[in-house]
Amino acid sequence: MSEPAAPRRPEPSAVPGGAGPTTDTVLVTLTGRDRPGVTSSVLATLAAAGVDVLDVEQIVIRGRMVLGVLVTAPHDVAGLRTEVTRAAGELEMQVDVEQGTGDNRRRGEGRVHVSVIGAPLRAGALAAITGRIAETGANIDRIERMARYPVTAIDLHVSGTAPEHLRAALAAEAARQGVDVAVQPADLLRRGMRLIVMDVDSTLIQGEVIEMLAAHAGCEREVAEVTEAAMRGELDFEESLRQRVARLEGVEASALDAVYEGIRLAPGARTMVRVLKRLGYRFAIVSGGFSQVTDRLAAELGIDFARANELEIVDGRLTGRIVGPVVDRAGKAVALRQFAxxxxxxxxxxxAIGDGANDLDMLSTAGLGIAFNAKPAVREAAEVAVNVPYLDTILYLLGISREEIEAADAAAGFVTPSPDLS
Known part of the structure; x- marks a missing residue:
């Protein structure tokens, strides 16, 4: 005597990757107070109905959970609805059970990440940015918070548009709203090991080393004026550098030690280097400043490569001249390629990360060029602009959340400093 045939379940579509448009499905959505065991209880109830899970999304905001589970429809949908409603009641949660046809829709082509950063991030600003996204015909598939302090950083997973199109649409709106917006393709490159190439003055560190040295020569004001003009692109960098260095003639070489001791890193610099080094990233600094300072910075921070100008020193004093070719705008891009x-x-x-006109070639050469608290002309030319003072904000653009940073630091026994010093 043959065994009884097993009950037939709905035949899945031949569409690769799950149920197709002709398959009956059920979407179960629960909302309520988050607590341990909610997800497992709901899934156990669904398991008893013998369904297949096609998609799951869950978020928790301030202790409130929203859980959505899309499953294949069983023969007894009414029975499933009864059991899920019972389970939700025991969990003191609200539930909605919706029967339909087809799997979750396929996300559109042209997937990008849109990072929105504000300090603070106003609701009106986020509404304006998401409105511009909708106007392009793109869709926001998912929203994640990457950080809540010292900035608020939100990552929008968007589909249905090209990065270049969306970047152009959002740039003007971001400026109007006073927030930073970065648009990047959602591809494997974002997750791969990468090389970070940074400018030093006013990027990795606060201030300009040449102006600190000029203070020892009593000509800080004059040097600062030339520096500003060069960073705005109004003066040829090499000529401006030689003019400024000439004013340092006679300064004792020991002033370099005093300047180094007075250097303050940009907030978040150590955090950014520490976290990305753990992930296998490599670092380089390329500076129009001076190797006598940048080499020491590289050694202190564990940076792999450094290139800068060398001040000539004779008999313990600066001669007012540079040794060898100047690391200028073109030289920075050359160094980037060589390090890569x-x-x-x-x-x-x-x-690549920089702030001045002499960083523009480097920023345009890199796969991702970031203008960090940059001059207006640099912000306009760069692919991404970050205008908050925290260098570790770059981590959020790479899909690394503040919670992940702090968890990794805690596991390594590192006490995360307060936000303004991290």
Missing amino acids: AEVGVSVESVI
Whole structure:
């Protein structure tokens, strides 16, 4: 005597990756107070009905949970509804059970990440940014919070548009709203090992080393004026540098030690380097400043490569001259390519960070160029602009959340400093 046939379940569609448009499905949505065991209880109830899970999304905001589970429809949908409603009642949660046809829709082509950063992030600003996204015909598939202090950083997963199109649409709105917006393709490159190439003065550190040295020569004001003009792109960088260095003639070489001791890193600089080094990133600094300072910075922070100008020193004093060729705008881009080749990555895997006109070639050469608290002309030309003072904000653009940073630090026995010093 043959065994009884097993009950037939709905035949899945031949569409790869799950149920197709002709398959009956059920969407179960629960809302209520978050507590341990909610997800497992709901899934156990669904398991008893013999359904397949097609999609799951869950978020928790201030202790309130929203859980959505899309499953194949059983023969007895009414029975499933009764059991899920019972389970939700025991959990003191609200539930909605909706029967339909088809799997969760396929996300549109052209997937990008849109990072929105504000300090604070006003609701009106976020509404304006999401409104511009909708106007392009793109869809927001998912929203994640990457950080809540010292800035608020939100990552929007968007589909249905090209990064270049969306970037152009959002740039003007971000400026109007006073927030930072970065648009990046949602591809594997965002998760791969990368090389970070940074400017030093007013990027990795606060202030300009040449102006600190000029204070020892009594000409800080004059040097600062030339520096500003050069960073705005109004003066040829090499000529401006030689003019400024000439004013340092006669300064004792020991002033370099005093300047180094007085350097303050940008807030978040140590955090950014520490976290990304754990993930296998490599770091380089390329500076129009001076190797006598940048080499020490590289050694202190564990930075892999450094390139800068060398001040000539004779008999313990600066001569007012540079040794060798000047590291200028073009030289920074050349250094970036050389470092990438040495690491063994393409320039598309390089992230460049800078603030001045002499960083523009470097920013445009890299796969991701970030203008950090930059001059207006640099902000307008760069792919991404960050205008908050925290260098570790770059981590949020790479999909690393503040919670992940703090958890990794805690596991390593590192006490995360207060936000303004991290």
